[in-house]
Amino acid sequence: MNTKRSILVLAMSLSVLSLIAQTKVIAHRGFWDTPGSAQNSIAALIKADSIGCYGSEFDVWLSKDNVLIVNHDPRFKGKRMETSTAQELTALKLSNGENMPTLEQYFQTAQTLPNKTKLILELKEHNKKQRETEAVKRIVEMVKKYGLEDRIEYISFSLHATKEFIRQSPDTPVYYLNGELSPKELKAIGCAGFDYPLRPIKKNPEWIKQAHDMGMQVNAWTINKESQMKWLIDNGVDFITTNNPLLLQQLLSR
Numbered sequence: 001m002n003t004k005r006s007i008l009v010l011a012m013s014l015s016v017l018s019l020i021a022q023t024k025v026i027a028h029r030g031f032w033d034t035p036g037s038a039q040n041s042i043a044a045l046i047k048a049d050s051i052g053c054y055g056s057e058f059d060v061w062l063s064k065d066n067v068l069i070v071n072h073d074p075r076f077k078g079k080r081m082e083t084s085t086a087q088e089l090t091a092l093k094l095s096n097g098e099n100m101p102t103l104e105q106y107f108q109t110a111q112t113l114p115n116k117t118k119l120i121l122e123l124k125e126h127n128k129k130q131r132e133t134e135a136v137k138r139i140v141e142m143v144k145k146y147g148l149e150d151r152i153e154y155i156s157f158s159l160h161a162t163k164e165f166i167r168q169s170p171d172t173p174v175y176y177l178n179g180e181l182s183p184k185e186l187k188a189i190g191c192a193g194f195d196y197p198l199r200p201i202k203k204n205p206e207w208i209k210q211a212h213d214m215g216m217q218v219n220a221w222t223i224n225k226e227s228q229m230k231w232l233i234d235n236g237v238d239f240i241t242t243n244n245p246l247l248l249q250q251l252l253s254r
């Protein structure tokens with residue numbers, strides 16, 4: 001086969017591959033809706049990997065004494081994430097009996113996972129922008145320490161944190177969650193794409209193609225209904241973040 005012909009065949013194979021590129025499954029707060037698991041627990045990360053999810057999402061706070069902790073809400077069992085120490089927070093028990101994990105424990109676990117699920121790290125919106133800047137600095141350092149650069153993606157509702165991730169870790173995909181910025185606006189700040197709820201995506205369905213045309217990717221959260229999963233799959237979104245990864249996997253395997 002001559003070179004021109006090889007290039008043509010390669011180009012055709014790539015375009016076919018892109019046509020059949022499948023929506024990928026991200027487990028929201030890990031795979032937690034299953035025995036022995038809990039939202040944002042180490043078990044939820046391990047279980048998301050064990051069922052072959054593309055990624056496992058989790059939420060991160062910076063404690064009063066500058067330790068990165070994995071948890072969703074701004075307070076847990078009466079302790080505020082931002083004004084409590086790591087010792088106080090990691091003493092709290094999750095519903096599956098685990099202690100609230102640190103990000104370092106999450107990364108140590110991630111290193112051992114056989115399917116190398118991606119780490120979809122959400123930095124929560126903190127009371128002061130300066131705390132978000134500090135959290136981003138510490139997260140980026142820890143990712144390097146554990147050699148997880150190829151496994152990590154960042155997401156945030158905070159535009160400040162989104163911009164800080166892009167500034168401090170320009171080679172890592174960063175997605176914005178809040179739903180109001182167009183693909184063009186996100187491209188201008190350096191986002192890899194958007195990660196939006198269904199409502200703004202359905203209101204602006206052209207955003208999917210606009211994002212793809214600019215080389216960006218599209219994620220949707222938090223999609224638990226079969227009909228909504230089907231609509232997003234049919235409209236070519238790249239990722240769906242869900243509390244029901246098994247249902248989504250089942251739909252994708254049909």
Ligand code: MG
Pocket residue numbers: 029057058059122
């Ligand atoms: Mg989250």
